[in-house]
Amino acid sequence: xxxxxxxxxxxxxxxxxxxxxxxxxxxxxxxxxxxxxxxxxxxxxxxxxxxxxxxxxxxxxxxxxxxxxxxxxxxxxxxxxxxxxxxxxxxxxxxxxxxxxxxxxxxxxxxxxxxxxxxxxxxxxxxxxxxxxxxxxxxxxxxxxxxxxxxxxxxxxxxxxxxxxxxxxxxxxxxxxxxxxxxxxxxxxxxxxxxxxxxxxxxxxxxxxxxxxxxxxxxxxxxxxxxxxxxxxxxxxxxxxxxxxxxxxxxxxxxxx
Amino acid sequence: xxxxxxxxxxxxxxxxxxxxxxxxxxxxxxxxxxxxxxxxxxxxxxxxxxxxxxxxxxxxxxxxxxxxxxxxxxxxxxxxxxxxxxxxxxxxxxxxxxxxxxxxxxxxxxxxxxxxxxxxxxxxxxxxxxxxxxxxxxxxxxxxxxxxxxxxxxxxxxxxxxxxxxxxxxxxxxxxxxxxxxxxxxxxxxxxxxxxxxxxxxxxxxxxxxxxxxxxxxxxxxxxxxxxxxxxxxxxxxxxxxxxxxxxxxxxxxxxxxxxxxxxxxxxxxxxxxxxxxxxxxxxxxxxxxxxxxxxxxxxxxxxxxxxxxxxxxxxxxxxxxxxxxxxxxxxxxxxxxxxxxxxxxxxxxxxxxxxxxxxxxxxxxxxxxxxxxxxxxxxxxxxxxxxxxxxxxxxxxxxxxxxxxxxxxxxxxxxxxxxxxxx
Numbered sequence: 001x002x003x004x005x006x007x008x009x010x011x012x013x014x015x016x017x018x019x020x021x022x023x024x025x026x027x028x029x030x031x032x033x034x035x036x037x038x039x040x041x042x043x044x045x046x047x048x049x050x051x052x053x054x055x056x057x058x059x060x061x062x063x064x065x066x067x068x069x070x071x072x073x074x075x076x077x078x079x080x081x082x083x084x085x086x087x088x089x090x091x092x093x094x095x096x097x098x099x100x101x102x103x104x105x106x107x108x109x110x111x112x113x114x115x116x117x118x119x120x121x122x123x124x125x126x127x128x129x130x131x132x133x134x135x136x137x138x139x140x141x142x143x144x145x146x147x148x149x150x151x152x153x154x155x156x157x158x159x160x161x162x163x164x165x166x167x168x169x170x171x172x173x174x175x176x177x178x179x180x181x182x183x184x185x186x187x188x189x190x191x192x193x194x195x196x197x198x199x200x201x202x203x204x205x206x207x208x209x210x211x212x213x214x215x216x217x218x219x220x221x222x223x224x225x226x227x228x229x230x231x232x233x234x235x236x237x238x239x240x241x242x243x244x245x246x247x248x249x250x251x252x253x254x255x256x257x
Numbered sequence: 258x259x260x261x262x263x264x265x266x267x268x269x270x271x272x273x274x275x276x277x278x279x280x281x282x283x284x285x286x287x288x289x290x291x292x293x294x295x296x297x298x299x300x301x302x303x304x305x306x307x308x309x310x311x312x313x314x315x316x317x318x319x320x321x322x323x324x325x326x327x328x329x330x331x332x333x334x335x336x337x338x339x340x341x342x343x344x345x346x347x348x349x350x351x352x353x354x355x356x357x358x359x360x361x362x363x364x365x366x367x368x369x370x371x372x373x374x375x376x377x378x379x380x381x382x383x384x385x386x387x388x389x390x391x392x393x394x395x396x397x398x399x400x401x402x403x404x405x406x407x408x409x410x411x412x413x414x415x416x417x418x419x420x421x422x423x424x425x426x427x428x429x430x431x432x433x434x435x436x437x438x439x440x441x442x443x444x445x446x447x448x449x450x451x452x453x454x455x456x457x458x459x460x461x462x463x464x465x466x467x468x469x470x471x472x473x474x475x476x477x478x479x480x481x482x483x484x485x486x487x488x489x490x491x492x493x494x495x496x497x498x499x500x501x502x503x504x505x506x507x508x509x510x511x512x513x514x515x516x517x518x519x520x521x522x523x524x525x526x527x528x529x530x531x532x533x534x535x536x537x538x539x540x541x542x543x544x545x546x547x548x549x550x551x552x553x554x555x556x557x558x559x560x561x562x563x564x565x566x567x568x569x570x571x572x573x574x575x576x577x578x579x580x581x582x583x584x585x586x587x588x589x590x591x592x593x594x595x596x597x598x599x600x601x602x603x604x605x606x607x608x609x610x611x612x613x614x615x616x617x618x619x620x621x622x623x624x625x626x627x628x629x630x631x632x633x634x635x636x637x638x639x640x641x642x643x644x645x646x647x648x649x650x651x652x653x654x655x656x657x658x659x660x661x662x663x664x665x666x667x668x669x670x671x672x673x674x675x676x677x678x679x680x681x
Contacts, residue, residue, distance in 0.1 A: 031279060032278060032627055032629060060277055061277040064282075114274070115274065207580060
């Protein structure tokens with residue numbers, strides 16, 4: 001147990017063009033709390049531990065909690081990612097508009113194509129082109145995609161306009177839907193080498209690796225040469241703090257991966 | 258006629274890529290029995306206002322696989338007794354004999370009283386839609402009393418070739434033959450123990466079917482010895498498993514049974530209260546991992562969906578671990594999963610869906626940080642302040658409930674008195 005008062009703070013890193021905390025608060029599990037309580041957890045994560053990067057999506061049901069959390073800060077203090085499942089311009093526009101309305105934002109920091117399945121990237125390009133237009137208008141700061149498929153990451157690495165990629169990555173290869181763990185590592189390395197911001201999800205395999213949380217975290221954190229940010233889905237501040245402590249310990253040389 | 262539910266905390270699953278819980282302070286506009294709009298501030302001077310300030314607004318529960326009469330008649334008969342003398346199943350030894358005695362002994366008014374009390378308890382616990390698989394003697398009363406109470410109800414009377422199977426010690430021992438029998442569209446099948454080839458042929462043509470299967474050891478052994486396959490395997494062989502089939506039971510399935518259910522797109526309706534009282538597995542997580550739509554129903558041993566969700570949340574943990582089946586999963590099973598099985602726009606607070614909702618007063622559930630966890634693990638019927646079906650508020654009168662309970666008790670006592678002679 002890491003006491004709340006212990007100064008465990010997230011480092012700041014660059015994710016593509018956006019400066020963020022190295023640990024991202026994945027908000028999917030915070031949807032179980034009432035909006036104001038969930039918002040307080042997020043606010044404390046930022047205040048106490050420097051976790052100012054929050055990842056959400058309407059599909060997670062956590063927009064309401066994120067909106068509450070944002071009320072505690074100036075707009076530029078927090079970095080928000082949200083996403084769209086849309087393929088067409090109209091679908092992307094609907095999702096972006098709704099996201100901005102529900103989060104009460106005039107712009108969003110990062111907006112991604114969500115969970116791009118193998119072979120569908122081309123079909124989603126109309127949506128992506130809309131995101132690029134909105135980026136030019138200043139409504140989005142950075143654009144990219146999330147996917148569970150290594151070939152999609154590899155293909156995205158070759159698209160100059162994609163600035164950020166997001167994929168599941170854990171030591172058991174869990175939640176990777178297309179390609180092996182090695183394929184995913186190679187794809188993420190490629191993306192990173194081409195200047196994309198890389199952030200990974202499902203480091204704990206959506207709960208499957210919780211039998212050894214420190215080990216799973218260390219495995220992922222040890223691969224930070226091509227991973228910029230770790231998006232860790234947590235339901236409370238204590239879990240966020242524990243994860244952050246493992247990461248910081250690794251950086252501080254207290255633990256060998 | 259429009260109704261506006263103001264200022265509540267709306268708690269519902271949403272579907273966008275997949276289902277997830279969303280909580281939002283919002284107004285809910287209802288028009289013509291459907292949810293018309295949900296947003297932060299709705300003004301409609303012509304609408305009837307329901308003030309939900311400080312309250313939670315949830316979709317009503319969908320109870321699939323209820324058994325009204327058995328739930329009243331068998332209260333106190335099921336838990337804590339050895340199953341050994343009933344060939345592994347209280348259903349054949351006690352439940353079915355009690356139903357049969359009631360069917361023969363009671364007059365229509367008594368049957369109606371029992372059914373009404375059962376339905377009242379369901380409504381009290383937040384059920385707004387009920388899909389009942391029933392002894393034919395009670396089907397008409399379930400339909401009529403549900404309508405009287407304002408409940409949405411689908412009733413499937415159980416068709417059997419030659420009546421129900423009873424355990425040898427029941428005093429009503431019967432090993433029904435499988436010849437003859439009839440099945441009409443809208444009916445259900447009791448189980449493979451009592452279904453003839455002619456009935457399967459008719460059931461294949463039906464648009465939707467409820468059938469009991471994999472619900473007890475006796476039935477499994479019967480099916481294996483008689484047909485050489487499991488009950489679910491038999492249903493597949495006979496071509497009655499499809500995406501409009503609801504299998505009531507599903508406690509005792511193996512991997513291959515589950516594959517049969519998954520590939521057919523069938524829904525499984527399970528009762529955690531039944532599983533726990535019978536001491537049998539409740540493989541809800543196993544089902545979900547195998548991609549089978551699995552919903553909750555109150556089964557033979559109760560009519561309380563709050564109890565059902567609570568037991569499901571506990572039993573689901575036994576099937577996996579403490580975090581793999583959560584309050585929200587039980588809520589899903591009690592709302593959306595049942596709606597999907599019935600192919601109806603129910604179970605979510607979303608424009609275009611049937612306006613079935615509950616207003617929960619959480620004053621006894623503080624501190625109100627995790628509403629679903631608080632409701633599922635601690636909620637009581639008294640916490641539900643308002644029930645609405647198709648946009649109409651269901652009346653809830655405690656004095657009337659007491660009278661109904663007394664009438665049901667009087668009827669049940671007649672059955673118990675008769676049953677004491679041989680099965681109790």
